[in-house]
Amino acid sequence: MDLIRCFDFVFSLVGLIILLPFLLLVSLIIKLTSKGPVFFKQCRVGKGGKDFKVYKFRSMQVNADRQGLLTVGGKDARVTRIGYYIRRFKVDELPQLINVLKGEMSIVGPRPEVRRYVDMYSKDQLKALKVLPGITDYASLEYRNENDLLALSHDPEAFYVKEILPRKIELNFKYINNRNILEYFRIIAKTVATSFAGK
Numbered sequence: 215m216d217l218i219r220c221f222d223f224v225f226s227l228v229g230l231i232i233l234l235p236f237l238l239l240v241s242l243i244i245k246l247t248s249k250g251p252v253f254f255k256q257c258r259v260g261k262g263g264k265d266f267k268v269y270k271f272r273s274m275q276v277n278a279d280r281q282g283l284l285t286v287g288g289k290d291a292r293v294t295r296i297g298y299y300i301r302r303f304k305v306d307e308l309p310q311l312i313n314v315l316k317g318e319m320s321i322v323g324p325r326p327e328v329r330r331y332v333d334m335y336s337k338d339q340l341k342a343l344k345v346l347p348g349i350t351d352y353a354s355l356e357y358r359n360e361n362d363l364l365a366l367s368h369d370p371e372a373f374y375v376k377e378i379l380p381r382k383i384e385l386n387f388k389y390i391n392n393r394n395i396l397e398y399f400r401i402i403a404k405t406v407a408t409s410f411a412g413k
Contacts, residue, residue: 218398222321226314233308240271240305248294250276253309258326261346266318268326269309273297290361304409310349322401323348324386331379342386345393350405353385358408 230237241252254272257265278292293301300306313319319326326347335342357363357378367373389397 217395218320218322218393219317221395221398222314225321226311229308229311230315233311237308240300240308243296244272244294244300247296248272248275254306257329258347259329259332259343260318260326261343263332263340263343265329266313266326268319269312271300271306271309273301273306304405307349314349318346320346320348322351322389322398324351324390325354325382327379331375334375334379335383339380339383342383342390345390350401351386352388352401353382355401355404355408356385357382 244252250272252272254270254274255267256270258268260266273294274290274292274297275294297306310319314321323346324342332340332343360378363378364370364374389401
């Protein structure tokens with residue numbers, strides 16, 4: 215087990231324990247304000263191209279993903295009232311600490327994509343699958359307001375595939391090619407700061 219995996223295990227375990235009251239509160243609010251399960255589980259592509267289920271707090275109406283994989287704009291009609299806020303402050307991502315604890319994800323690493331978009335990767339881009347996907351990375355920070363960017367396009371999916379996705383993968387390699395403890399903690403610190411700011 216490498217040092218980063220050790221930190222992943224400790225941080226995810228301690229995080230889940232400390233955040234348990236808050237996670238229960240969020241779960242209760244979701245349950246009381248919209249119909250459907252508390253958690254949203256979606257198949258994503260992990261290390262080595264292996265599929266796994268990623269966990270999130272449900273922020274959209276049930277089966278919203280059947281209407282499209284991308285969320286467009288801050289006021290996407292599929293997003294629930296409370297979902298808008300938990301997405302803004304990235305609270306919906308907290309259940310992924312379970313994925314980290316299970317060894318399916320890391321705290322820091324490329325965001326796991328759905329199979330549809332991974333199938334579009336070039337041979338070089340597929341090298342991003344050599345590491346565990348993460349909850350946050352440079353691409354997550356730069357495209358924190360991705361939904362708003364997509365809302366400005368007349369064809370959001372084409373814009374995502376041609377413009378945003380290649381840039382995200384490029385940023386993935388910024389961490390992958392310099393994966394070390396210093397970078398790991400730098401990205402975590404930046405993520406915490408921007409999440410509290412709600413930017």
